[in-house]
Amino acid sequence: MAEMKAMEFTDELKLQPVRRPVPEPKPGEILIQVFAAGVTPTEKHWYPTNHQADGTPRSKAIPGHEFSGTVAGLGPETLGYSLGDAVFGFNDWFADGATAEFCITKPSNLSLKPSSLSHIEAASAPIGLLTTWQALHVRAKLRKGERVLIHGGAGAVGLFAVQLAKSQGAYVIATSSNANVGFVKQLGANEVIDYRERRFEETGQVDVIFDTVGGETLERSWDLLKPRGRLVTIAAGAESSTDPRVKSAFFIVEQDGEQLAAVGKLFGSGELKAFVKAELPMEQADDAYSGSIAGNPGKLILRTHSSARGNIRCK
Numbered sequence: 390m391a392e393m394k395a396m397e398f399t400d401e402l403k404l405q406p407v408r409r410p411v412p413e414p415k416p417g418e419i420l421i422q423v424f425a426a427g428v429t430p431t432e433k434h435w436y437p438t439n440h441q442a443d444g445t446p447r448s449k450a451i452p453g454h455e456f457s458g459t460v461a462g463l464g465p466e467t468l469g470y471s472l473g474d475a476v477f478g479f480n481d482w483f484a485d486g487a488t489a490e491f492c493i494t495k496p497s498n499l500s501l502k503p504s505s506l507s508h509i510e511a512a513s514a515p516i517g518l519l520t521t522w523q524a525l526h527v528r529a530k531l532r533k534g535e536r537v538l539i540h541g542g543a544g545a546v547g548l549f550a551v552q553l554a555k556s557q558g559a560y561v562i563a564t565s566s567n568a569n570v571g572f573v574k575q576l577g578a579n580e581v582i583d584y585r586e587r588r589f590e591e592t593g594q595v596d597v598i599f600d601t602v603g604g605e606t607l608e609r610s611w612d613l614l615k616p617r618g619r620l621v622t623i624a625a626g627a628e629s630s631t632d633p634r635v636k637s638a639f640f641i642v643e644q645d646g647e648q649l650a651a652v653g654k655l656f657g658s659g660e661l662k663a664f665v666k667a668e669l670p671m672e673q674a675d676d677a678y679s680g681s682i683a684g685n686p687g688k689l690i691l692r693t694h695s696s697a698r699g700n701i702r703c704k
Contacts, residue, residue: 396451397450427512459473479494505656523645537598539564545666584606595618623641
């Protein structure tokens with residue numbers, strides 16, 4: 390049986406290198422040869438990292454659920470893709486992730502990779518891009534000319550939110566640390582607030598608030614909404630809130646290959662750019678998930694294949 394290199398969590402939530410059998414795609418599944426995988430450091434504390442879908446304990450999970458790579462195998466009756474297709478997307482939270490040479494996913498979780506992006510760049514996009522689209526377009530129904538406030542405009546999600554809101558013709562206000570004010574302005578924000586120097590309440594009322602921060606920032610945001618204003622939050626603490634407003638505003642991104650394909654076209658047109666904080670070899674996954682890696686705004690990426698390096702753009 391063929392084997393692959395992978396990184397798995399120990400009981401102490403450290404990441405260690407292991408060898409695993411290359412998974413076999415079942416009916417309706419696709420085997421992906423992973424070239425690059427996105428890192429979300431908080432994943433080590435997520436429920437699916439330590440639990441199966443049925444609630445039973447889980448151990449030795451492989452993290453990293455967003456990826457870019459090529460189709461390496463097709464399960465029986467699997468349609469929509471061909472061997473060798475360059476794709477990007479993310480797989481089920483309870484499945485083994487992409488910090489490995491191969492992973493399993495479904496056609497509905499994928500899109501063809503934009504040819505304008507390298508595998509490193511493409512792996513930085515799926516979760517942040519879909520989170521933003523589902524927050525602003527699907528849930529908040531942001532319209533042209535509306536005022537939108539984005540908390541955390543330089544974050545891995547916020548940077549897509551600023552760009553997408555601007556592309557939809559909104560007036561974009563974003564919060565950021567002083568170090569990233571210039572970066573967020575370059576993304577297209579009309580106003581950027583250094584949250585350590587100014588209170589965001591000074592911006593006045595807005596139609597939509599997209600909160601990626603939570604806590605006090607979320608609580609202070611409600612009074613800024615216009616009478617028909619909409620607030621959406623992805624802050625982890627909001628999931629357990631008993632406040633009905635917060636419970637209604639909170640959501641978790643869902644896989645959607647059709648949405649990913651539609652929004653991904655904006656990379657080719659230049660309306661969207663992907664940003665990589667830093668890239669590391671897969672063997673440094675434990676460092677990546679420690680949350681201590683410094684770098685530019687954007688997503689931290691693990692290389693799982695030599696073809697992902699630099700600006701190689703496999704079509």
